[in-house]
Amino acid sequence: xxxxxxTGSPTPDDGSTALDHVRNMVSACIQCGTCTGSCPNxxxxxxxPRKMWRLVILxxxxxxxxxxxxxxxxxxxxxxLRCPRGLPLTTAMETLKGIAFxxxxxxxxxSRLFYEKFMQTVRHHGRLHEMAFMTGxxxxxxxxxxxxxxxxxxxxxxxKGKVEMGFGKSAATHLDxxxxxxxxxxxxxxxxxxxxxxx
Numbered sequence: 001x002x003x004x005x006x007t008g009s010p011t012p013d014d015g016s017t018a019l020d021h022v023r024n025m026v027s028a029c030i031q032c033g034t035c036t037g038s039c040p041n042x043x044x045x046x047x048x049p050r051k052m053w054r055l056v057i058l059x060x061x062x063x064x065x066x067x068x069x070x071x072x073x074x075x076x077x078x079x080x081l082r083c084p085r086g087l088p089l090t091t092a093m094e095t096l097k098g099i100a101f102x103x104x105x106x107x108x109x110x111s112r113l114f115y116e117k118f119m120q121t122v123r124h125h126g127r128l129h130e131m132a133f134m135t136g137x138x139x140x141x142x143x144x145x146x147x148x149x150x151x152x153x154x155x156x157x158x159x160k161g162k163v164e165m166g167f168g169k170s171a172a173t174h175l176d177x178x179x180x181x182x183x184x185x186x187x188x189x190x191x192x193x194x195x196x197x198x199x
Contacts, residue, residue, distance in 0.1 A: 018099045019061050025092045026053040028085045035079035035089055045069040049079060049089065056092075065103065070096035071111050113140045126173030130163040 029050075036048040047055070047069045055063050064070075073093040080090045101112040117136040121129050134154070138147050157163045 018095065018102075019056065019059065019064070022092050022095050022099075023056050023059065025088050025095070026056055028087060029053045029057065030085060032084060034082050034084060038078045038082045039073075040076060040078070041072045041074060045072050049093075052096075053089075053092075056096075064096065065100055065105050066107060068107075069093075070100070071108055073097075110141070113137060116140075123175050123179050126175050130157075 031050055031054060033048070033050045035053075036042050036050045039045075039049055042048055045068065047067045049069065052064065052067065052069045055067075070093045073090070075090055075094065077090050080088060083089055097108075097111075097115075100108045101115065104112065114137060117133055117140060118128070120136065121133040125132065134147075134150075154163065
């Protein structure tokens with residue numbers, strides 16, 4: 001559901017340690033292109049997944065962050081299931097999203113705000129509360145034209161009863177304790193990796 005960890009880790013400011021982690025995931029890549037051929041979104045990507053892994057291996061962080069490829073990953077796991085080397089490619093894509101969001105890359109601002117507001121809504125309500133999510137997202141975008149762009153889709157969804165208008169159909173269940181526990185577990189898991197990188 002979320003593209004990166006609840007804590008936003010990995011957290012190094014320059015992203016180098018995080019990219020090292022991704023490079024370790026894909027270092028055995030043989031550039032066969034099975035991931036690209038299997039990806040349902042490959043035609044919409046500016047770089048194919050195969051090219052993305054090559055850039056990661058070459059440590060070209062700027063080029064990786066300039067791409068929309070990892071943002072368009074829908075986490076269908078097809079590439080991971082079909083990779084002949086058994087590489088965790090979907091996890092690697094998710095980690096790249098986390099790096100971009102942690103670095104607050106301007107190119108990925110809209111996607112970052114979308115995911116942040118989505119998770120904040122789930123944390124507060126215990127589920128996706130559509131009106132709260134959309135209100136938070138549109139406010140964060142700070143562009144009065146953004147709601148107009150989504151208006152046709154919103155009207156269609158409301159017509160089909162897919163959007164709760166906030167009349168209390170379901171009670172909110174705060175998930176703060178759950179999110180805090182996950183953040184604690186992720187910090188504990190990241191600590192050995194950070195020590196290793198500074199050794």
